[in-house]
Amino acid sequence: MSSIKTHEYEKPGILPDVEDAGKEEKNRIEPSTLYLVATPIGNLADLSARALKVLSGVDFIAAEDTRNSTKLLSCFDIHRPLVSYFEHNKRQRGEEIVGRLERGECCALITDAGTPAISDPGEDLVRLCAERGIRVISVPGCCAAITALTLSGLPTGRFVFEGFLSTQKSERRCRLEALKTEERTIIFYEAPHKLRATLADFLAYFGKDRPIALCRELTKRNEEAMRTTLGCAVEYYDTHDPRGEYVLIVGGCPTGTVQALAEWSEMTPAQHVEAYLEEHPEAKKLDAIKAVAKLRGVSRNEIYRAVLDAEDELE
Numbered sequence: 001m002s003s004i005k006t007h008e009y010e011k012p013g014i015l016p017d018v019e020d021a022g023k024e025e026k027n028r029i030e031p032s033t034l035y036l037v038a039t040p041i042g043n044l045a046d047l048s049a050r051a052l053k054v055l056s057g058v059d060f061i062a063a064e065d066t067r068n069s070t071k072l073l074s075c076f077d078i079h080r081p082l083v084s085y086f087e088h089n090k091r092q093r094g095e096e097i098v099g100r101l102e103r104g105e106c107c108a109l110i111t112d113a114g115t116p117a118i119s120d121p122g123e124d125l126v127r128l129c130a131e132r133g134i135r136v137i138s139v140p141g142c143c144a145a146i147t148a149l150t151l152s153g154l155p156t157g158r159f160v161f162e163g164f165l166s167t168q169k170s171e172r173r174c175r176l177e178a179l180k181t182e183e184r185t186i187i188f189y190e191a192p193h194k195l196r197a198t199l200a201d202f203l204a205y206f207g208k209d210r211p212i213a214l215c216r217e218l219t220k221r222n223e224e225a226m227r228t229t230l231g232c233a234v235e236y237y238d239t240h241d242p243r244g245e246y247v248l249i250v251g252g253c254p255t256g257t258v259q260a261l262a263e264w265s266e267m268t269p270a271q272h273v274e275a276y277l278e279e280h281p282e283a284k285k286l287d288a289i290k291a292v293a294k295l296r297g298v299s300r301n302e303i304y305r306a307v308l309d310a311e312d313e314l315e
């Protein structure tokens with residue numbers, strides 16, 4: 001396990017000049033346009049110069065939580081009209097926003113933190129604009145998923161983003177079952193009060209040896225990236241309270257396991273032990289039980305009991 005600490009929560013200093021000639025044309029704020037503006041995920045200094053310019057220049061700002069956003073915007077002395085746009089008003093408010101855009105206004109969409117449309121209702125507003133032929137421009141910046149992935153120490157070449165797991169049991173089980181054999185690095189978002197339950201589910205589906213990086217408080221004073229295994233993470237959070245928002249980066253299923261799983265999927269655990277012993281004549285039965293348990297991601301006891309049951313049936 002290791003942890004890192006980085007920067008203080010601070011206000012930005014002098015910003016680069018974005019008003020110079022060549023850039024001005026490109027950065028001009030256009031009418032009838034929705035701007036997706038990424039905001040900091042914890043460190044105010046991460047708001048880009050371009051984001052500042054757009055937020056200061058649009059006709060109005062649509063925000064997930066207007067109280068949070070008022071605080072953020074007043075730190076930068078930005079005072080544009082705000083409308084709320086969140087999960088429970090997104091249908092009606094989305095239509096209203098699109099109506100205003102069609103009449104020539106321009107709008108910046110911001111969320112509580114990070115990049116709009118990633119695990120928030122911004123996705124629906126972009127779809128609506130696309131359907132109505134309204135231009136959407138992304139002003140990129142922080143995204144918790146990518147920030148955590150880069151810190152994780154796990155492979156970044158191929159990854160999948162899963163966002164929040166469903167809280168509905170059957171949907172959650174289905175998703176985790178499908179991800180069991182995912183070879184790419186997997187990114188999840190999680191709230192502190194659900195962390196323990198999620199780690200317990202990960203343990204059941206991915207096994208105790210799967211690497212995981214638990215990244216929390218990203219870009220804040222207490223930023224931490226705990227790089228460990230699922231077994232150790234579960235043990236750690238048995239005795240420590242989860243604090244702050246989390247991004248969980250889970251290592252993919254080791255290469256080759258998927259093919260092997262396909263081969264074994266037709267076998268019972270006892271047949272699998274037999275097959276292992278045929279392939280490894282030097283191995284003892286206990287070694288085979290251990291190996292099969294590891295390969296199938298279940299406990300040795302489970303395999304041991306299955307072997308005993310199969311032997312009982314034969315007698």
Ligand code: SAM
Nearest residue numbers: 041042114115118143144189190217218245246
């Ligand atoms: N749109 C955002 C983005 O670009 O990352 C994500 C919005 S989603 C509603 C909120 C989740 O992002 C949190 O529950 C947490 O999993 C993650 N998150 C946001 N800020 C974070 C931070 N500073 N540290 C760790 N995770 C964070």
